Amino acid sequence: MTTTAPTRTVLRxxxxxxxxxxxxxxxxxxxxxxxxxxxxxxxxxxGPSGSGKTTLLNLLGGLDRPTSGSVWLxxxxxxxxxxxxxxxxxxxxxGYVFQSFGLVPVLSAAENVEVPLRLRRTPPxxxxxxxxxxxxxxxxxxxxxxxxxxxxxxxxxxxxIARALVxxxxxxxxxxxxxxxxxxxxxxxxxxxxxxxxxxxxAAVVSTHDPELMARADRVVELxxxxxxxxxxx
Amino acid sequence: MPDNANAMxxxxxRHYVAPPEDVKVEVVDALDASEAPSSMWRExxxxxxxxxxxxxxxxxxxxxxxASVVPSLFTPVDPTSCNLDNSLGAPTSGxxxxxxxxxxxxxxxxxYGAQASVLVGVLATVFVTxxxxxxxAVAGYYGGWFxxxxxxxxxxxxxxxxxxAAIVIMSLAATRTSLVVATVLALFGWTSIxxxxxxxxxxxxxxxxxxxxxxxxxxxxxxxxxxxxxxxxAPIIVYSTVALGVFIVAEATLSFLGIxxxxxxxxxxxxxxxxxxxxxxxPEIMIYPxxxxxLTVLGFIMLGDVVRDALDPKARKR
Numbered sequence: 001m002t003t004t005a006p007t008r009t010v011l012r013x014x015x016x017x018x019x020x021x022x023x024x025x026x027x028x029x030x031x032x033x034x035x036x037x038x039x040x041x042x043x044x045x046x047g048p049s050g051s052g053k054t055t056l057l058n059l060l061g062g063l064d065r066p067t068s069g070s071v072w073l074x075x076x077x078x079x080x081x082x083x084x085x086x087x088x089x090x091x092x093x094x095g096y097v098f099q100s101f102g103l104v105p106v107l108s109a110a111e112n113v114e115v116p117l118r119l120r121r122t123p124p125x126x127x128x129x130x131x132x133x134x135x136x137x138x139x140x141x142x143x144x145x146x147x148x149x150x151x152x153x154x155x156x157x158x159x160x161i162a163r164a165l166v167x168x169x170x171x172x173x174x175x176x177x178x179x180x181x182x183x184x185x186x187x188x189x190x191x192x193x194x195x196x197x198x199x200x201x202x203a204a205v206v207s208t209h210d211p212e213l214m215a216r217a218d219r220v221v222e223l224x225x226x227x228x229x230x231x232x233x234x
Numbered sequence: 235m236p237d238n239a240n241a242m243x244x245x246x247x248r249h250y251v252a253p254p255e256d257v258k259v260e261v262v263d264a265l266d267a268s269e270a271p272s273s274m275w276r277e278x279x280x281x282x283x284x285x286x287x288x289x290x291x292x293x294x295x296x297x298x299x300x301a302s303v304v305p306s307l308f309t310p311v312d313p314t315s316c317n318l319d320n321s322l323g324a325p326t327s328g329x330x331x332x333x334x335x336x337x338x339x340x341x342x343x344x345x346y347g348a349q350a351s352v353l354v355g356v357l358a359t360v361f362v363t364x365x366x367x368x369x370x371a372v373a374g375y376y377g378g379w380f381x382x383x384x385x386x387x388x389x390x391x392x393x394x395x396x397x398x399a400a401i402v403i404m405s406l407a408a409t410r411t412s413l414v415v416a417t418v419l420a421l422f423g424w425t426s427i428x429x430x431x432x433x434x435x436x437x438x439x440x441x442x443x444x445x446x447x448x449x450x451x452x453x454x455x456x457x458x459x460x461x462x463x464x465x466x467x468a469p470i471i472v473y474s475t476v477a478l479g480v481f482i483v484a485e486a487t488l489s490f491l492g493i494x495x496x497x498x499x500x501x502x503x504x505x506x507x508x509x510x511x512x513x514x515x516x517p518e519i520m521i522y523p524x525x526x527x528x529l530t531v532l533g534f535i536m537l538g539d540v541v542r543d544a545l546d547p548k549a550r551k552r
Contacts, residue, residue: 063449091451102446106464116450163450 095164294533361420370431
């Protein structure tokens with residue numbers, strides 16, 4: 001197996017803040033958060049529920065706009081791009097893994113994995129090859145035709161990982177990817193994530209509040225009440 | 235599967251990388267992949283086909299639809315070929331229901347009457363399903379001002395009684411074809427589907443797969459059409475099935491009142507209108523088309539019930 005040592009910075013966040021609501025109902029979900037992630041690096045963001053992990057990941061992935069601060073994806077400032085350009089960046093450069101898997105119920109495992117390639121207008125023959133390879137990489141080669149509700153939680157999350165990686169993104173964002181899994185399955189999924197991130201040189205940010213998953217991280221950032229309070233070294 | 239003690243960087247590694255032999259993902263791959271994939275509709279079909287009510291409604295609907303498409307399969311008699319010599323005549327060979335006051339064959343008119351009712355019912359249902367789904371989906375998915383404006387328009391139309399509004403509009407109509415009647419019924423009958431669609435879209439749009447589609451770089455319109463609507467379709471289909479029966483009754487009501495299809499068009503409502511003057515001496519003139527109408531509506535309502543139960547597992551348990 002080959003591993004890619006962290007080298008160049010792929011994702012940078014500078015003084016990110018996000019405020020929801022106004023006046024008396026104002027909630028500061030994230031305050032002045034900065035971080036950097038290099039290619040092939042697995043950064044874990046940990047913290048209790050409500051600490052701002054999902055808000056941070058949404059801002060890093062362009063799913064939400066910060067109240068202040070900036071996000072850089074390589075040399076382009078994601079937060080300065082228009083909606084269409086952000087859409088293109090999400091489509092071509094970022095992969096997501098969700099806590100509840102986020103699989104489309106009416107599509108099979110293979111069709112779910114195929115979605116990012118369809119959006120990128122990849123030719124059908126190449127799509128089929130890449131979907132088969134992605135499912136094989138997560139150990140689900142024999143489950144291409146199954147729909148999400150026919151798969152176990154761990155299997156669904158592996159389909160989610162295959163979907164996130166099939167288009168070979170530079171950045172992988174995973175929001176509590178093991179939050180709905182039992183500890184054994186969670187370990188399998190986390191090991192798989194760590195392996196593909198390191199093998200493929202993807203810059204990954206994974207949020208969790210499970211302290212047992214820290215062992216797989218290259219670096220750990222701790223969030224409390226929307227503020228970065230600790231930068232460990234995994 | 236590695237335990238936590240082993241899940242540490244090994245010599246020569248900067249970070250922990252699980253070797254493939256430790257990641258025994260196939261351990262949880264116990265599902266039989268040779269089985270054909272299932273789906274919501276396949277599950278629904280499995281549920282429906284074991285219910286006598288489904289087969290009863292299917293037979294009723296199949297008969298009515300066949301009669302409306304190829305009525306000559308059921309009778310060689312022309313329903314508009316009337317002979318006053320046969321006025322109120324008793325049933326005879328080849329004329330099993332007898333004759334009405336104009337000497338027309340009641341059986342032939344009952345068979346041919348299905349055509350107008352089914353045509354208006356299907357057209358009106360298609361129109362309300364398209365209009366109601368578009369309005370409800372846009373209101374529910376985009377929210378904000380779209381929702382406020384479209385929901386208030388829906389409320390205004392919802393407050394107007396369907397048949398009353400149709401009577402007013404039809405009394406002003408220059409022509410009274412099946413298309414006109416269906417359009418008028420659809421104009422005031424789309425609100426329920428819009429409300430149902432809006433509710434279904436509101437519950438589906440916050441699912442994580444919608445956020446996932448957005449994260450994958452899919453546009454809002456594409457997410458609505460490709461992911462939200464297909465996953466909101468079950469209640470829309472159930473309501474449309476029941477609505478078809480409702481629109482058939484509405485058409486018959488308008489024709490009975492003399493403001494639906496013209497009396498020259500063979501329809502159950504029109505025949506009920508003509509038969510009411512002879513109800514004391516020849517009630518069968520009304521009984522046959524009324525029974526056909528009732529059985530048709532019953533068929534669609536029963537089918538709607540069965541489809542609803544099949545698509546809603548919670549309803550099945552009740």
